[in-house]
Amino acid sequence: MASGTAGPGTTTVLSLDALTTSPRSSRSHLAPEDAFINAAASPPQRSGGFDHHATSHNNNMSLLRDTVAAAGAAGDVRASSRRRESKFGSRSRSRRRKRNWKKILWVKQSYPDNYTDQTTFLDSLQRNPRLQPYEFWPLVADTTVIVQQVCSVTIFVVCFVGIFTERVSPVAVVGWGSFATFLGWAVWDWWVGQEGEDEVLQRQNSHRSRGAWQPRQDGGSGSAHSTTAPTTPSAASSVTNLGATERTTSQGNLAAMRSQHGGSVTSLHSNVSHSSRLLDPLDGLRHRPSSPLRSGRATLRLSTIKSASLIYFTILGLSPILKSLTRSTSPDSIWAMSFLLLAINIFFFDYSGGVGVKFPASLSTNAALMASTVLASRLPSTGQVFSLTLFSIEVFGLFPVFRRYARHRSWRYHVALTVLLTVGAGGGMGLILGEGKDGVWPWKSGLLGVSVGAFIVIVAMGASSWWLIGLQKYKNAMNGPWDQARPIIISRRQWEYD
Amino acid sequence: MPRRTYNIAMVSDFFFPQPGGVESHIYQLATKLVDRGHKVVVITHAYPDRKGIRYLTNGIKVYHVPFAIIYRSATFPTVFSFFPMFRNIMIREQIDIVHGHASLSSLCHEALLHGRSMGLRTVFTDHSLFGFAEAGSILTNKLLKFILSDVDHVICVSHTSKENTVLRAALDPVMVSVIPNAVVSENFRPRKYPPEPPAPNNGFGNATPAVHHLGPNDPVVIVVISRLFYNKGTDLLTASIPRILENHPNTRFIIAGSGPKSIDLEQMIEQNVLQDKVEMLGSVRHEQVRDVMVRGHIYLHPSLTEAFGTVLVEAASCGLYVVCTAVGGIPEVLPGHMTVFAKPEEDDLVVATGKAISALRANKVRTEKFHDQVKAMYSWDNIAKRTERVYKGIMGDITEAEFYGYDVGNTAAWNGESHSGVRSFALIDRLKRYYGCGVWAGKLFCLCAVIDYLLFVFCEWFWPRDGIDIAREWPRKIYHSDDDD
DSSP, rough: TTTTTTGGGGGOOOOHHHHSSSGGGGEEEEGGGGGGGGGGSSSSSHHHHHHHHHHHHHHHHHHHHHHHHTTTTTTTHHHHHHHHHHHOOOOOOGGGGGGGOOSSSOOOOOOOTTTOOTTTTTTEEEEEEOOOOOOHHHHHHHHHHHHHHHHHHHHHHHHHHHHTTSSSOOOHHHHHHHHHHHHHHHHHHHHHHHHHHHHHHHHHHHHHHHHTOOSSSSSSSSSGOOOOHHHHHHHHHHHHHHHHHHTTTTTHHHHHHHHHSSSSSHHHHHHHHHHHHOHHHHHHHSSOEEEEEEEEHHHHHHHHHHHHHHHHHHHHHHHHHHTTTTTTSSSSHHHHHHHHHHHHHHOOOOOOOOOSSSTTTTTHHHHHHHHHHHHHHSSSSSSHHHHHHHIIIIIIIHHHHHHHHHHHHHHHHHHHHHHHHHHHHHHHHHHHHHHOOTSSSOOHHHHHHHHHHHHHHHHHHHHHHHHHHGGGGGGGEEETTSSSOOOOSSSSOOOOOO | OOOOOOOOEOSSSOOTSSOSHHHOOOOOOOHHHHOOOOOOOEEOOOBBBBOOEEGGGGGEEEEEEEOEEETTTEOOOTTTTTTTHHHHHHHTOOOOOEEEETTOOOOHHHHHHHHHHHHEEEEEEOOOOSSSSSSSHHHHHHHHHHHTTSEEEEESSHHHHHHHHHHHOOOGGGGGEEOOOOOOOOGGGGGGOOOSSOOOGGSSSSSSSOOOOOOTTTTTEEESSSOGGGTTTTTHHHHHHHHHHHHOEEEEEEEEEETTTTHHHHHHHHHTTTTTEEEEEEEOGGGGHHHTTTTTSSSEEOOOOSSOOOHHHHHHHTTEEEEEEOOOOOOOOOSGGEEEOOOSSSSHHHHHHHHHHHHHHTTTGGGGGGGHHHHHHHHHHHHHHHHHHHHHHTTTTTTTTHTTTTTTGGHHHHHHHSSSOOOOOOOOHHHHHHHOTTTTHHHHHHHHHHHHHHHHHHHHSSOOOGOOOOOOOOOOOOOOSSSSS
């Protein structure tokens, strides 16, 4: 009861915020005295004095303990522990009382149960162990993908407004859009072809070694875009031929591959191909002039054209229905709804996805297509509805694939595309917001829009990166031996849960 | 001076008839405290076949209070509804100390809160470890902070658990004691152990049972007894077994336990055609664990998190060489000559098991001595004695300086503030403690404490104390103290 007047309840609060901002925050460990509040108030140089006090305090404690032992507080336990310690014996009995406290439970130590060892307590606490401090410029570079998506959405909205106010002909929009899509597809096809040539032998090798234990389900995280039907037979046949015999020899490869699964795919492939080339140096050459590849690309193109025309005619047929779909809904609801849906598109878009992702961010894409559908129903004519819907598919369905591939190919393409999109979005906004005088090309407002858009984009990129870096100081992850360990399992399939 | 005894109420959602570590901990501790002359009642929730008041061995009275069970036999957290009944029990049994167990038990948390409102001393025992990252544990930690900011003393089962609890609930480390679990070593004897225990003053090493060596062609049997859950490391086990058997063909596995991961194990057995080498027993009752354990030579424990690991002590007590992952509090539990530690990685586990097998084959490990050694390390008598010291400390029966391990003059060495030792019951002091829990949480907690106090005042008026009968006591045991304190 002596300390019944214990200070405010805040005495025992582990004030981590205070710690992080206090001058001692450079330390990586918490010490017991940090568990008291006046961490912020206590000058950092006190720690030296603290050690001194702590030792004297230990002496006092051992004195105290002697008296306790004389009273026989825990005599028999002591005696038995003494026996035990002499059995496990490391030191002589006379020095037993000065023996250091150990973090073990199987020995009755000569310290009370609530003794807190100053030197080892919370020794294994790690704060922010896997923290990677963000750098400014890489962060800015990473924001470009978000800028691209926002600009794409802006361009779509601009086109809708243009069609809606009848300042832009819908045919022009969809014509230019389709032309750009065709161009993008051609470039993409060329890139894929180029990469496929390099990749085909590696992939066959890798399939052969991995097909034995895992039916090809992903084909590597980076190359799935080209795992289309035609290349499968060759890979699969080599699997059936060689898989069984190579099962044992490829065990080592397996380990290597598994351990860096999710790392860079190219290194994975090169790893595998390298080691299997040792096994069979002719194998790669034999597969090189692979005719299935060429014919496969042709089939691929044909099927692309087929599905494109299918989509084209479906939309054409559906346009009259779409036109009157939400006629009974008031325009205000439509604007609010489409705003919400486009916001969902931006927030749930798959910004991190590599080129190989099959169906990236389906929620995002679906939200955008629904937005275009409800917006299209505000348009008066079937032709306009058709144009807008087709354009939305191009912008939200196909364009992200191309953007991803451009980023994968070259950083320069990516930056160029970003600049182009920013200019397009800014200029478009300027045009539709500017005073539209009939017959006069409002280049002034367009130019103003471009400059304002570029300014906003640059400021937003910089500010958001800076803000995120600033927020990092609040990050305080505490890890220690109490955390559930993450098992490292290599021979089975990768670990699904965290 | 007559020895002071206490009336103690153990409160937890987890108690018999359901099986488990916390349950048997409470029971064993209560039994030994009764042996030491205290009176113990246990308060838990009602089970379908277990309602009302029961007496267990040694005169432990169990109150099964009617509460709805929501998840894994934890009751629904109704913050205040338990109070009238709780107060009635406390007065009826003249309780001095409320001792709550297990941080996932809402009954325990409520009892600690109400106990403080009624002016009782409270102790909390934490049996588990929690991380800080997941959303669930953030909520649990906040709740724990609320309850523990006004508790008198906390007991943890290992030093790692102490560090964790001190961080989670922002406690002063000196008010957290480390008192491990123990085993009833008579229930975990090796197979060829002499029926009567050796004379106590022989120490160990003198009257050890006959040494039996492992023959060169005898198979090494590895026993695994654990619930087959992800956090028990069953995936590690599934991955390691084929590799261990490949490296050491003359090895057998016995796996006892059930759970969602048992399917993976069965698949592994079928894929690798190991039916004659791996035996799966399904779940076994706690009293059968010893019979399973003595069939083996090595106990393998691949858990990913563990506050104490009682099963390791049980295995060592049965004379098994222990291979375990060095996670949580496990490294503190057993000395190095009884264990081989592995990192929680497949490769390392395979290597460690291989090491253990070769050590056994070389007959380097004196497993026949383990039982006596473990018996000397962990006994419930010792645990009860140490728990009693905590009770004495919070009741003020040993001086604060003795209990908290330093004299008052040195408090300045800590931080110049008076420490949070014996806690005042004044509402304003309690509110101060709660207020420090957080910007919003502190105010909410204060509100809860005030309402709880008003409820208490209402109960005092509506059901006056003198209207409540005092329960007749079971005749107390007279404890012949071996250390006259």
